[in-house]
Amino acid sequence: MNTIITNTIEQNKIAIDFNFQDGALSFPSVEINLEGDIDFNTLIEKLIELLEHKRTLEFEFVDTADLAKSTPKIALIQKTITDIYVEFNKKIEAEKLELNENISEGDYTDTQA
Known part of the structure; x- marks a missing residue:
């Protein structure tokens, strides 16, 4: 099961909401302030x-005012966030592949027990 992330672009911020799709309590929303220097630390921490959940991300951007098209800074931030999510998914997929290879080779030990 994937985690769905909705990124809502507003004039001064991007609000990021997480949905685990399994009834589990999701993380609180994260906001990235678009004024001044951009700080992605809170997003990276989440x-x-x-x-640890080993779930890939499905993500979407909600930009009802087309700010990413009309504001180069917002477009760059959107691309950066997209790149972060893509790299996250690559990491998860590599870990899943490695785990599957270890299981098929009989080298798997449950470290979560």
Whole structure:
């Protein structure tokens, strides 16, 4: 099962909501302030917490005012966030592949017990 992330683009911020799709309590929303220097640390911290769930991300951007098309800074931030999610998914897929290879080779031990 994937985690769905909705990124809502507003004039001064991007609100990021997490949905685990399994009834589990999701993380609180994360906001990235678009004024001044952009700080992705809060988002990265949440993604680090998500690593233990070993779920890939499905993500969407909601931009009703087309700000990413009309504002180059917002477009760059959207691309950066997309790149972060894509790299996260690559990491999860590599871990799943490695785990499957270890299981098929008989080298798997349950470290979560």
